[in-house]
Amino acid sequence: MMNDPDHRTHEDEHPHVHSAACGHETRKHGDHEDYEHDGHWHAKDGEHYDEHGDAAG
Numbered sequence: 299m300m301n302d303p304d305h306r307t308h309e310d311e312h313p314h315v316h317s318a319a320c321g322h323e324t325r326k327h328g329d330h331e332d333y334e335h336d337g338h339w340h341a342k343d344g345e346h347y348d349e350h351g352d353a354a355g
């Protein structure tokens with residue numbers, strides 16, 4: 299969906315590779331895991347990362 303407001307991709311470069319041992323906080327989110335990075339949650343989606351919400355609290 300090109301105009302899906304919930305599908306926001308991480309625009310900037312993302313040289314860091316998230317993994318189970320990378321040290322970032324993780325949470326279960328449906329059928330995948332999000333990583334907390336720089337104040338928000340995001341998850342890998344193919345070749346890019348999608349923003350999955352603010353890490354409030």
Ligand SMILES: [Zn+2]
Nearest residue numbers: 316317320322
């Ligand atoms: Zn990480």
Ligand SMILES: [Zn+2]
Nearest residue numbers: 327332341350
């Ligand atoms: Zn997610």
Ligand SMILES: [Zn+2]
Nearest residue numbers: 314333335340
């Ligand atoms: Zn990240």
Ligand SMILES: [Zn+2]
Nearest residue numbers: 307343347348
């Ligand atoms: Zn995506």
